[in-house]
Amino acid sequence: MFKLHLILILVGLCLMVLSTRAASSDVCLHDVCHFHLNVRHHRTMTYTGSDGKSVPVTLEENGDMRLMTTWSYFGNAANGSLVKPDDVITGDGVVRRIIVANGEFPGPTLEVLEGAKVVVKVTNMMTSEVVSIHWHGMHMTDNMWADGSAYISQCPILPRQSFTYTFIADPAGTHWYHGHVTTQLADGLYGALIVHKRPPVTPSRVLMVANWFHEDYITFDVESPYRQGWKGVGDVVVDTALRDYAHDGTELNAMRYKSALINGKGRFENNAPWTTYTILQDEKMKFHVINTGGEYAFRLSIDCHHLKVVATDGFDIRPIRFQSIIVFPGETYDVVPLRQSKASCHRLANSWIRAERLKERSPDDDDKTDDVKAVIKFSDGNSDIPTSKKENCRTRKHPCKVLNCPFRGYPEQENIHCFSIADLKADVHGNGSDLLITEPDEEIFLNVGFNVGSSINCRMFENPRAPFYPHDKRNYNTCDEKACTDNNYCLCSNIIDLPLNATIQLVVTDYSFKPWPQTHHPFHLHGHSFALLGMGFASLDKSSGRMLSQNENVECLTEDCCQTRWSEVASSGVDLNVTNPPMKNTLAIPSGGYAVIRFRTNNPGWWLFHCHHASHFMEGMSLLFSVSPDSVKDPVGKFNICPEF
Structure with missing residues (x-):
């Protein structure tokens, strides 16, 4: 068995050498994998030499790139020489400021085996911005403090400071990491995180x-x-x-x-x-x-x-x-x-x-x-x-x-x-069977239509002022139940309490009181994956493809559609796949339609559920699921608690 395992590793490594990858990457085959990400600002259309000096690059009409002669402290730093495109962070050929990890854009691909302990030291080399890194798709079981959600699971990393994320690589598959302070991912702070079930044999590309x-x-x-x-x-x-x-x-x-x-x-x-x-x-x-x-x-x-x-x-x-x-x-x-x-x-x-x-x-x-x-x-x-x-x-x-x-x-x-x-169908019969064999313990309707702007059930999310360790309710503004009922706009830290080890069914709707289509919203759940049991879509004109009306299975409960519920049409039930539904952590909620998703609250912590459109996230289309906070383990080692001065 050992020989077979060794052969698989060697074959995988040989194939990786033969195949040129589009992002820098080496697979860590160890039980513990250490990485270091240095985060800093950079500039597109720039060449950085082996000596660390950066030189601007011009793009010629034929696509060639040449170093520009510029004055620097060290004297004239370039001579018009041609440079290889792969040695230049080009973006789309337009100069702008970006955020890079280890001088790379996108950041380096991190590849590990399922179950490995991953240790990533992130150093903030920016001079005036804080940063945190979210490990998109990682469950972080009993380890919410490594999730990377700024002001929720951690204080963001200050300039010139470092923070070490330690977590277990679970689940396997294609995942990624990105900045989670405001919208730093949109400035280039992202990279792939690939978790292999076994040493890879088939070549792959990101x-x-x-x-x-x-x-x-x-x-x-x-x-x-x-x-x-x-x-x-x-x-x-x-x-x-x-x-x-x-x-x-x-x-x-x-x-x-x-x-x-x-x-x-x-x-x-x-x-x-x-x-x-x-x-x-x-x-x-x-x-x-x-x-x-x-x-x-x-x-x-x-x-x-x-x-x-x-x-x-x-x-x-x-x-x-x-x-x-x-x-x-x-x-x-x-x-x-x-x-x-x-x-x-x-x-x-x-x-x-x-x-x-x-x-x-x-x-x-x-x-x-x-x-x-x-x-x-x-x-x-x-x-x-x-x-x-x-x-x-x-x-x-x-x-x-x-x-x-x-x-x-x-x-x-x-x-x-x-x-x-x-x-789609999961390849394993009864995938996530504990989710499927019994009725859900609770069903929650969440409406993400633009009824009062970017909100969920008309509540726009306000980020806490400090992470939830130590837990201090003075660090966030809870939603006033009296002020947030019916059709009132609310700006608050929208938190939904959930018990431990319960099966929760969410009916996420994208319904509006307005008579025109809105937009489709991709929603991501931190700390969990969910089973997608079913979806409903708006009716459409077959000739033009235009949306005609919102799906009739759901109706607005209030005048401004701040809340939704099943309609009489759905009283006899809706079609749900409880046999082999696909598992997801991010899903587009269709405009004028809905998605029925189910997950198990087996991971204590405060977990974001938010739209992955950066602008909508900034504007408040998110909430927190508080899963059995009394069961959350304290962070290990040094932990910045963002004190007020």
């Missing part, structure tokens, strides 16, 4: 897609007219009539879209380099797909390939093939590309990877500059720009299958068959 702005995200926080506590001047917000909308009529975002990146590379009206993956021809390979962006969902496809989805948010599903998948902020998928057999795809030298927004567009909009691409380069092919063509679903004999539609379907002429996440 694919992180993210929308990208040209300003520090704090600018949006300051100028947002929807911000809690103050109202900004609104310069960053686009007039309602000029915003981008999906075909179903839902708004994509209130802010003006700029560009997007795959693994930190994209283009904005220039010839900046795309991310390139070099693989062996016909090599069996897996992509760890993560939407690390702050605002936008992307529909991901690979020319001349089917996408076999084998897992989501770290949990295996029964494999199924799709033409494309829609990935919302915070979500992860494990995807195996399968080459199509048609003649035009045979022995193709290179292929495009495409990530497109859900923006409504005409059929001839094949190459929008506001979307993002990457290149799959086969090792025995040439280095030319791919000539592969985007799949034309309209001309196919059989409809294109698209996973994770937050709506019932596309317009009929698009020839697309939509699948929701609820259509």
